[in-house]
Amino acid sequence: MFKTRVTEILGIEYPIIAGGMMPLSTAEFAAAVSNAGGLGIIISANFTTASGLREEIRKAKSLTDKPIGVNINLFLREGAPWPNEEFIEVVIEEGIEAVETSGIRSPAEYIPRLREGNVKVMHKVTTVRHALSAEQAGADIVGIIGSEQGGAVGMDEVTTMVIIPAAVNALKVPVVAGGGIGDARGFVAALALGAEGVIIGTRFMATKECPVHPKFKEWMLRARENDTVILERSIRMTHRALKNRTADKVLEMEARGASLEELLPLIGGESTRKLFLEGELDAGIAHCGQIVGLINEIPTVKELIEGIVIEAKAIGKRLDSLGI
Numbered sequence: 001m002f003k004t005r006v007t008e009i010l011g012i013e014y015p016i017i018a019g020g021m022m023p024l025s026t027a028e029f030a031a032a033v034s035n036a037g038g039l040g041i042i043i044s045a046n047f048t049t050a051s052g053l054r055e056e057i058r059k060a061k062s063l064t065d066k067p068i069g070v071n072i073n074l075f076l077r078e079g080a081p082w083p084n085e086e087f088i089e090v091v092i093e094e095g096i097e098a099v100e101t102s103g104i105r106s107p108a109e110y111i112p113r114l115r116e117g118n119v120k121v122m123h124k125v126t127t128v129r130h131a132l133s134a135e136q137a138g139a140d141i142v143g144i145i146g147s148e149q150g151g152a153v154g155m156d157e158v159t160t161m162v163i164i165p166a167a168v169n170a171l172k173v174p175v176v177a178g179g180g181i182g183d184a185r186g187f188v189a190a191l192a193l194g195a196e197g198v199i200i201g202t203r204f205m206a207t208k209e210c211p212v213h214p215k216f217k218e219w220m221l222r223a224r225e226n227d228t229v230i231l232e233r234s235i236r237m238t239h240r241a242l243k244n245r246t247a248d249k250v251l252e253m254e255a256r257g258a259s260l261e262e263l264l265p266l267i268g269g270e271s272t273r274k275l276f277l278e279g280e281l282d283a284g285i286a287h288c289g290q291i292v293g294l295i296n297e298i299p300t301v302k303e304l305i306e307g308i309v310i311e312a313k314a315i316g317k318r319l320d321s322l323g324i
């Protein structure tokens, strides 16, 4: 059931990946996803030292015997405050099965070492051009994310409905689709577009195990599909977020040409942590995708994944009855 090249490569039951979400992708949350048959991901950039990441991986491995992924952050061109090379050695030593690389830099410099260490690599991008370059660099899987998503949207803002088949047409390696997927309808649609799996971020935030503050989960239940906005276009770092006071302020500052230095206190990691982990809903940028408008309950991760799988089969039958 649901066997694709992605389930084969990653050794998972269902082709459902919980995309890394800084600062929420902890060992406990990742293990919950993996235990439910998907692939849970720990974010290495939540740590400044290799030993911090090693401890987190060991915690996750003590909670599940299923495959676990680690995200390696390639968003900063230089001066990243985290030691990616050392993280990769830890990933290999601790027997991590898969790495999700994401960001503006190519994963090319890391792929040979990861392959040597028997780690599968999924590079996550928002354009076909970057997808092709990741394939050329040796990525096993390419994740393509449409602009509905809650993370870094990319400058082109192409929606999932278009970017997924465009990438499937261009690539030989399997494609995993993300952006606006949160239920069985989105899951089946992604498979219909030619993807062999899905990456889900926003929908996983509204689960019991996600360590985001309960006030944020309640906000998600109230939010509608038109309650998000794209920020940071002026500094070429587009992110989608729920509208709040900080989003209004950032947009206003961008409109009058504010510099990165001026924007940083509002868009920086510390204010985001305050918002997500302490529930101060106006404290920073509330990264969140448009699928938030379809979220009406807070299930466990297992209930969410099983619900998607069961309903996907029902959708398959309905489509079959239409002669498709």
Ligand SMILES: Cc1cc2nc3c(=O)[nH]c(=O)nc-3n(C[C@H](O)[C@H](O)[C@H](O)COP(=O)(O)O)c2cc1C
Pocket (backbone or CB within 6 Å): 018, 019, 020, 021, 022, 023, 043, 071, 101, 102, 103, 124, 145, 148, 149, 150, 151, 152, 178, 179, 180, 181, 199, 200, 201, 202, 203, 287, 288, 289, 290, 291
């Ligand atoms: C709160 C939040 C934080 C995220 N942080 C990261 C991150 O640190 N690195 C990354 O590669 N993607 C990040 N993403 C993107 C997700 O991994 C995933 O690709 C995306 O959420 C999928 O689209 P969706 O939100 O429509 O499900 C984040 C997304 C959200 C909602």
